[in-house]
Structures are given as C-alpha cells and as structure tokens.
Amino acid sequence: MKFHMIPGGPKPVAPFSHAVETDGFVFVTGQMPDTPLTPGVLPDGIGAQTRAVMENLRVVLAGLGLGLEHIVMSRIYLTEFKRDYAEMNETYRSYFPQDRLPARTCVGVTGLAYDALIEIDLVCRRPE
Known part of the structure; x- marks a missing residue:
C-alpha cells in the first residue's frame, strides 16, 4: 500500500x-470546497462549492498522475440535499x-467540516 500526501494539495482538516x-485502486479522501491557499474559507452556494471540490479532486489526482477519467x-x-441536489448534479455532470459518468452514491448528511455544503470522495483505478 502507498499513502499519498500531495504537495500543494488541499490542507487536511x-x-x-x-x-x-x-492493487491499482486509488482511494481519494473526501475533499472540501476550500482551496489550499484559503483553508476554511468557502465559496457561496452549492454550484461554486461543487466546482471548488472538483478542482481540489483534480489537484489530488494530478499529483498522482491521474485525471477525472480514472474515476x-x-x-x-x-x-x-433537497435544496442543492439538482444544482449540484448540473455542475458535477459538466x-x-x-x-463516461462514474458510478455514484449521493447522500444527505447532517454536517460537514467547515460547515461545507458538499464533500466528494473517489475510488479510482490506474490504467493497466
């Protein structure tokens, strides 16, 4: 097993x-909608927070030599959940x-770190 911390990646909470x-699988810890330069500072709204999370996931994946296509x-x-589900889906789908949509689960939760509206984690596979 390899444990990865990505230089310049999001600050762990x-x-x-x-x-x-x-074994060729990469499990990416759930990412929050802050940035490595502004830990704990979140953008307003689910669309902006979804984009921020996806960009953090891209940073982590790039640090591993992977991309979104490996999810x-x-x-x-x-x-x-009820308020943000449709807008999050629209942003995520983009x-x-x-x-080439990954398998997915989406659940409502009572709270997240930094009072974020969203968190996303991943399972990826390295190409053979």
Whole structure:
C-alpha cells in the first residue's frame, strides 16, 4: 500500500492521507470546497462549492498522475440535499463526458467540516 500526501494539495482538516493506493485502486479522501491557499474559507452556494471540490479532486489526482477519467466511483455528501441536489448534479455532470459518468452514491448528511455544503470522495483505478 502507498499513502499519498500531495504537495500543494488541499490542507487536511483531520488526520488522513490525500489518497491511499493498493492493487491499482486509488482511494481519494473526501475533499472540501476550500482551496489550499484559503483553508476554511468557502465559496457561496452549492454550484461554486461543487466546482471548488472538483478542482481540489483534480489537484489530488494530478499529483498522482491521474485525471477525472480514472474515476470509477464517487460518493457525494450534501448537507442540504433537497435544496442543492439538482444544482449540484448540473455542475458535477459538466466535468464528465455524457457517456463516461462514474458510478455514484449521493447522500444527505447532517454536517460537514467547515460547515461545507458538499464533500466528494473517489475510488479510482490506474490504467493497466
């Protein structure tokens, strides 16, 4: 197993690695909608927060030599599920080709770090 911390990546909000890799699979820790330069400062609204999370995921993936095309599964956590689900879906969908959407789970939760509206974690697979 390899435990990865990505230089210049998002600042961890708890004791974890950005990603853990085993047998060709890469498990990416849930990312928050702040930036490495402004930890704890969140953009307003679910669209902006979804974009910020996706950009943080891109940073982590790039640090591993991977991209969004390597995502097998994503899990999305929303604190305001009913209110934010449709707009989050619209923003999230824009990151993937229509015929290449990862498997996904999306759940409503009672709270996230920094009082964020969204968090996304990933399971990826390295190309063989």
